[in-house]
Amino acid sequence: MEEHSTAKKFSAGLFFITGLGLIAMIIFIIGFDRGLTQPKFQVITLFNQVGGLIEGAPIRISGVNVGVVGNIDFLNQPIEDRSLKVTLNIFKKYEFEFRKCSRIGIKTEGVLGQKLIEISEDHSRKMFDVSKPIIGEDPLDVEDMAAVITRTAVSLQKTSEGANEVVTQWKNMSLKAKRLMNRLEEKLVEGNLFKVF
Numbered sequence: 001m002e003e004h005s006t007a008k009k010f011s012a013g014l015f016f017i018t019g020l021g022l023i024a025m026i027i028f029i030i031g032f033d034r035g036l037t038q039p040k041f042q043v044i045t046l047f048n049q050v051g052g053l054i055e056g057a058p059i060r061i062s063g064v065n066v067g068v069v070g071n072i073d074f075l076n077q078p079i080e081d082r083s084l085k086v087t088l089n090i091f092k093k094y095e096f097e098f099r100k101c102s103r104i105g106i107k108t109e110g111v112l113g114q115k116l117i118e119i120s121e122d123h124s125r126k127m128f129d130v131s132k133p134i135i136g137e138d139p140l141d142v143e144d145m146a147a148v149i150t151r152t153a154v155s156l157q158k159t160s161e162g163a164n165e166v167v168t169q170w171k172n173m174s175l176k177a178k179r180l181m182n183r184l185e186e187k188l189v190e191g192n193l194f195k196v197f
Contacts, residue, residue: 038093039091039092040067040090040091040092041130042070042089042090043087044085044086044134045088045134045136046082046084046085046134047084047086047138048082050072051106052113053117054115055071059117060118060119061098061119062097064094066090066091066094067090067091068089069086069088069089070088070089072084072085079133080135085133086136101119101127102121102127103122103137104117104118104136105117105120105137105138105139
């Protein structure tokens with residue numbers, strides 16, 4: 001009887017240890033896939049606003065995931081009119097590609113509007129100096145976009161009103177010209193053309 005309970009305890013312990021080993025292996029595989037075990041370097045980027053960017057958001061260079069957002073925090077003193085500090089954790093294997101880039105911005109992706117960091121090359125700017133914080137481009141705000149659309153609509157309305165006025169004046173001029181031509185034709189037919197002048 002004692003042997004039977006010892007065998008049960010042993011098999012239960014073995015089952016428990018095997019389950020823990022499988023869970024650890026799955027966590028390691030997922031972590032490796034997400035880059036949690038890859039060596040990284042950190043870059044500090046400054047923004048005025050982050051527009052819903054969260055820690056763990058992807059970082060991309062030319063559409064390739066090269067890291068994750070590590071930390072988002074307020075600065076005690078603004079630097080170059082920027083008050084938010086975003087720490088970027090970029091995989092070490094993409095360091096060469098990162099150093100060729102010169103623009104960092106927050107972009108929106110997908111229907112749900114997931115925010116991410118997009119890094120790209122811009123040959124009109126100098127490349128990043130990672131020894132200093134990098135100034136990022138703030139995301140396009142919906143309110144800003146609405147204001148631009150409103151200004152554009154007002155401008156188009158004024159242009160349309162101006163075009164309508166020009167068309168009305170052309171109509172009036174064409175009616176006057178048509179009346180003048182009719183009178184000239186009438187005088188020509190009557191033979192009194194020179195009496196008009």
